[in-house]
Amino acid sequence: MNRQDDYGAVVAWVEGLEQGCGPLAGFTFAAKDIFDVAGLPTAAGNPDFAERWGLPTQDAWAVAALKRAGARLVAKTHTHELAYGMTGLNPHFGTPQNPRVPGGIPGGSSSGSAVAVAAGLVPVALGSDTAGSVRIPASFCGVYAYRPTHGAIPTQGVVPLAPSYDTVGLLAADPALMERFARVLLSEALPVVGFERAVVMSDALELSTPEVQRAVEQVAQRLRALGIATLEKRLGLLEAARETQRVLQGAEAWGFHQEWLEAQQPRLGEDVRRLLEMASRLTPGEIGRALSEQVRLRAEMGAWLSPSTLVLLPATPSPAPMVEELQDPEQALAFRWRTLGLTCYASLLGAPVVSVPVVQPGAKPVGVQLVGPWGSDMGLLHLARKAFG
Numbered sequence: 347m348n349r350q351d352d353y354g355a356v357v358a359w360v361e362g363l364e365q366g367c368g369p370l371a372g373f374t375f376a377a378k379d380i381f382d383v384a385g386l387p388t389a390a391g392n393p394d395f396a397e398r399w400g401l402p403t404q405d406a407w408a409v410a411a412l413k414r415a416g417a418r419l420v421a422k423t424h425t426h427e428l429a430y431g432m433t434g435l436n437p438h439f440g441t442p443q444n445p446r447v448p449g450g451i452p453g454g455s456s457s458g459s460a461v462a463v464a465a466g467l468v469p470v471a472l473g474s475d476t477a478g479s480v481r482i483p484a485s486f487c488g489v490y491a492y493r494p495t496h497g498a499i500p501t502q503g504v505v506p507l508a509p510s511y512d513t514v515g516l517l518a519a520d521p522a523l524m525e526r527f528a529r530v531l532l533s534e535a536l537p538v539v540g541f542e543r544a545v546v547m548s549d550a551l552e553l554s555t556p557e558v559q560r561a562v563e564q565v566a567q568r569l570r571a572l573g574i575a576t577l578e579k580r581l582g583l584l585e586a587a588r589e590t591q592r593v594l595q596g597a598e599a600w601g602f603h604q605e606w607l608e609a610q611q612p613r614l615g616e617d618v619r620r621l622l623e624m625a626s627r628l629t630p631g632e633i634g635r636a637l638s639e640q641v642r643l644r645a646e647m648g649a650w651l652s653p654s655t656l657v658l659l660p661a662t663p664s665p666a667p668m669v670e671e672l673q674d675p676e677q678a679l680a681f682r683w684r685t686l687g688l689t690c691y692a693s694l695l696g697a698p699v700v701s702v703p704v705v706q707p708g709a710k711p712v713g714v715q716l717v718g719p720w721g722s723d724m725g726l727l728h729l730a731r732k733a734f735g
Contacts, residue, residue, distance in 0.1 A: 351462075351465075351467060352443075352465070353442055353443040353444075353445055353461050353462075353465045353467075354424065354440050354441070354442045354443055354458075354461075355376075355421075355423050355424060355442045355457075355458040355459075355461035355462040355465060355467060356376070356421045356422070356423055356424070356458065356462065356467070357379045357389065357421075357422040357423060357424055357439070357458065358386060358421065358422045359420060359421050360383065360386070360419050360420055360421060360422065362418065362419070367416055368414065368415040368416025368417075369415050369416065369526065369529070369530060370412060370415040370416045370417035370526065370527065370530060371415075371416030371417075372416070373416070373417045373418070373469060373470065373523070373527075374417065374418045374419075374420045374468050374469070375412055375417050375418070375419060375420070375468055375469070375470045375471060375472065375527070376419070376420060376421040376422065376423045376458075376459060376462045376463075376467065376468045376470075376471040376472070377406070377408075377409055377419060377421075377422055377423065377459075377471065377472040378422070378423050378425050378429075378455075378456050378458065378459045378471070378472055378473045378474060379391065379422045379423060379424060379425050379458070380425055380429050380474060380504055380505035381405075381406040381408065381409050381422070381472055381503065381504055382402035382404065382405060382406040382409070382503040382504070383402060383405055383406070383409060383419065383422060384402055384403055384404050384405050385401070385402070385403075386401075386402065386422060387399075387401060387402075388402055388505060389439075390425060390427070390428050390429060390505045391424065391425040391426055391427040391428060391429070391436050391438065391439065391455075392427050392428055392438065392612060392613070392614070393438045393439075393612075393613055394610065394612035394613055395428070395505075395612065398606050398610065398612075399505065402503070404503070405503065406502060406503025406504050407500040407501070407502040407503055407504075408472055408499060408500070408501075408503075408504070408514045408531055409472065409503070411530055411531055412472075412527065412530060412531070415530040417470075417527070420468060421462065421467065421468065423442075423456075423457075423458025423459045423461075423462050423471060424436060424439055424440070424441075424442050424457055424458030425454070425455050425456060425457060425458060425459075426454030426455035426457055426479075426618075427614065427615050427617075427618045428505075428507065428599075428603070428618055429454075429455040429456075429474055429476065429479060429505065429507045430455065430507055430599060430618050430621055430622070431454045431455050431617055431618060431621075431678075431682075432453065432454050432455070432477075432478060432479070432482050432681065432682050432685050432686075433451050433453065433454050433617070433672050433678055433681065433682075434451055434452035434453050434454035434455070434457030434483060435451065435454075435615075435617070435669065435672065435673070435678070436457070436615065437615040437616070438613070438615065441457070441669065442457045442458045442460075442461040443461065444461065444464070444486060444487055444666055445461060445464045445465045445487065446464055446486075446487050446488040446666075446705075446710070446711050447486065447487075447665065447666040447710050447711075449668050449669060449670075450486060450665075450666030450667065450668055450669065450710070451486060451666050451667055451668070451669055451672060452483050452486060452487060452666075453482040453483030453484075453485065453486035453487065453662070453666065454479060454482065454483060455473075455474070455476075455479040455483075456471075456473030456474060456475070456479045456480050456483050456515070456517065457483050458471075459471035459472065459473040459480070459483070459517050460473070460480075460483030460484055460486070460487040460489055460491075460517050461483075461487060463487070463489045463517045463518060463519050464487040464488060464489050464519075466519070469518065469519050469520065469523055470516060470517070470518045470519075470523055470524065470527050471516070471517045471518075472514065472515070472516065473491075473515045473516070473517050474501075474504060474507075474512060474513065474514060474515060475491075475493040475512075475513045475515040475693075475699075476507045476508050476511045476512050476513070476595060476693065477511065477591060477595060477686055477689050477690065477693045478661070478685060478686070478688075478689030478693065479515070480492070480493055480515035480516065480517055480701075481493060481661045481662075481689055481699060481701040481713060481715060482661060482662055482685060482689065482713075483517070484517055484661065484701050484703065484713050485660075485661035485662040485665075485666075485701060485703070485711070485712050485713025486662065486665065486666035486710075486711070486713075487666075487711070488703045488705055488711030489517050489518060489519055489703060490517065490518045490519070490520070490521050490524050490700070490701065490702060490703060490730065490734075491515060491516065491517050491518075491661075491699075491700070491701040491713065492515055492516045492518075492524055492528055492698075492699070492700050492701075492723075492726075492727065493513050493515045493692065493698060493699040493701075494513050494514065494515065494528070494531075494532070494698050494723050495536075495696060495697065495698045495720050495721055495722075495723055496510075496511065496513055496696030496697075497696070498513075498532055498534070498536070498698070498721075498723060499513065499514040499531045499532060500514070501513070501514055506598075506602055507595070507598070507599050507602070508594070508595040508596075508597075508598035508599050508602075509598060509602075510594065510595075510598060511591070511594075511595055511598075511693050511694075511696070514531065516528060516531070520735065521700075521702070521727070521730040521731040521734055521735045522731045522735045524700075524727065524730070524731075525724075525727040525728065525730070525731050528723065528724075528727055529724075532723060532724075536721055536722075536723050536724045537721075537724065537725075538724045538725050538728050539653060539654070539718075539719075539721075539722045539724075539725035540654065540725065541569075541574055541654055541655065541656050541718070541725065541729060542574060542575065542654040542655070543574060543575040543576065543577065543654065543655050543656075544566065544569050544574050544575070544576045544577075544655070544656050544657070544658045544716075545576075545577060545578075545579050545650055545655060545656070545657050545658065546562060546566055546576055546577065546578045546579070546658045546659070547578075547579065547580075547581055547584075547657060547658065547659040547691070548578045548579060548580045549580050549581055549582060549584055550581075550584065550659035550660055550687075550688055550691075551659075551660070553584070553660075553663050553684065553687050553688060554660045554662075554663045554664065554688070555663065555664045555665075557664075557665065557706065557709055557710075557712065558660045558662070558663060558664060558665070558712050559660075560706065561660070561704035561706065561712045561713075561714055562658060562659070562660055562714050564704055564706070565658060565702060565704060565714040565716075566658060568733045568734065569658075569729075569733060571733075572729075572732065572733055576658070579650075581647065581650070581691075583643055583646060583647060584687050584688075584690070584691065585687065586639065586643060587643050587647065587687075587690045587691060587694050588683065588686045588687045588690045589636075589639075590636045590639045590640050590643060590690075590694060591686060591690040591693055591694050592683075592686065593628060593632055593633060593636035594633070594636050594637065594640065596621065596624060596625030596628060597625060597628050597633050597636075599621075599622065599625055600622060600625035600626050600628070603622065604626070607622065616675050617675055617678050617679070620675060620679070640694065643694060644694065644695055647691060647694070647695055648695055648697075648719075648720075651695075651697060651717070651718065651719040651720075652719065653719055653722075655719070656716050656717060656718045656719075656722075656726070656729075657691065657715075657716075657717040657718075658714065658715070658716060658717075659688060659691065659714075659715050659717070660688050660712065660713070660714060660715065661688065661689070661701045661712070661713030661714060661715045662685055662688065662712060662713060663684045663685060663687075663688060664712075665709070665710035665711065665712050666710060666711075667681065688715075689715075691717060692715065692717045695717075695720075696720065697717050697718060697719065697720055698717070698718050698720070698721075698722055698723040698726055699715050699716065699717050699718075699726070700715075700716045700726040700727060700729070700730045701713040701714065701715050701716075702714055702716065702730055702733075702734050716729065716730065
C-alpha cells in the first residue's frame with residue numbers, strides 16, 4: 347500500500363490487518379470523513395465538529411458492510427466543510443489537489459475521496475451525495491461516480507446534511523469495480539433493467555460550455571453503438587428544481603446544525619457560514635411552497651423516466667475551474683447555483699445516477715450523468731461497465 351499522499355486527500359491512514367475472504371477480498375478503499383470509523387474522530391471538515399459528534403465506537407453501516415465483504419479500509423479522506431459545498435475548498439484543513447487538473451479545484455463535497463481515487467491511492471472510495479457531492483468531484487477529477495436511489499443504501503453512522511436527499515455514494519477508477527462494490531452496499535437485491543432509449547436534456551446543455559456539450563454527445567454515441575436510441579428534449583423545469591432543492595436542502599441543513607451553531611459558535615469557513623445564514627432566514631411560507639413545488643416537480647420530471655428510459659445530462663457545467671477563481675465567496679456562490687442546476691434533477695427525484703468521465707485529447711476531464719428510474723441502480727452500473735469499461 348502506497349502511503350505517499352502528495353495531493354492532500356487523506357485525513358488519516360487506518361491501520362489494520364487484511365480482511366478475510368469475501369467478494370471484495372484483496373481490495374482497499376477509503377471513506378470520506380463524515381463516515382464513522384470506530385476509534386477515529388469524525389471531523390466532517392470542521393475543526394470543532396468532532397467534539398460535538400463524539401468519538402465513534404462503531405463503523406458506519408457502509409464501512410462495516412465493505413469490511414465484511416473482505417475490503418480493507420486504509421484511509422479517511424478530506425471533505426468540504428460539513429459536506430456543504432461543491433468546490434472542495436477547505437479553509438481549515440487545506441484543499442486536496444486535483445491530480446488531473448493542476449491548480450484546479452477538486453470539487454466537493456467528496457473532494458478527498460475523488461482525489462484519492464484519481465491519484466491511485468485507492469481504487470474505490472466512499473463519498474456522500476446530497477446535491478452532487480460525488481458527481482461533481484468525479485467530473486473534475488476524471489473518475490466514475492455512483493449515487494444510489496435514495497434510501498437504497500443505509501446512511502447509519504454518516505453525518506447528515508439534508509436527510510431527505512442524503513445518499514451514500516461511490517467513486518471509482520473503474521466501472522466494473524464500482525459495480526462490484528455497489529452490489530455489496532445495496533441492502534436489497536435490485537434487478538438489472540435494460541435501457542432502450544436515452545433522453546438528452548437540451549436545457550442542461552444550454553447551461554454548459556462547448557467542451558461539456560461535446561462530452562455529452564460522445565457518451566450518446568457510445569449508447570447508440572449499443573442499440574440505445576437517443577433523442578433531445580427540453581424539460582423546462584431545471585430553474586424551478588434548483589430553487590426547490592436550495593430551499594428544502596437548506597432548511598434541513600439548518601435544522602440539523604442550528605442548536606450546535608447557536609450554542610457553541612464553532613469556527614466556520616465563509617462559504618459555509620453564508621449558506622447556513624441564508625438557510626436560517628428561510629420562512630415557513632417559503633419552505634411550505636417549496637414542499638408543494640417538489641410534489642409537482644417530482645411528478646413532471648419523473649415522467650421522463652420510464653422503466654426503459656434514462657436521462658443524459660452533464661455532471662458539471664464546465665471542467666474544473668482554477669482554485670483562485672473561486673476564492674471569492676460571490677464567485678463560489680455563483681458556481682454553486684450553476685452546478686446545482688445540473689445535479690438537482692436526480693437529487694430532487696431521489697433517482698440513481700452513474701457519472702462517467704470523458705477525457706478528450708488535450709482537454710480537462712468532465713463527467714456525464716446517466717440518470718435512471720427509481721431502483722434501476724444495477725442496470726445503470728451494468729450499462730456503465732458495458733459501455734465504458
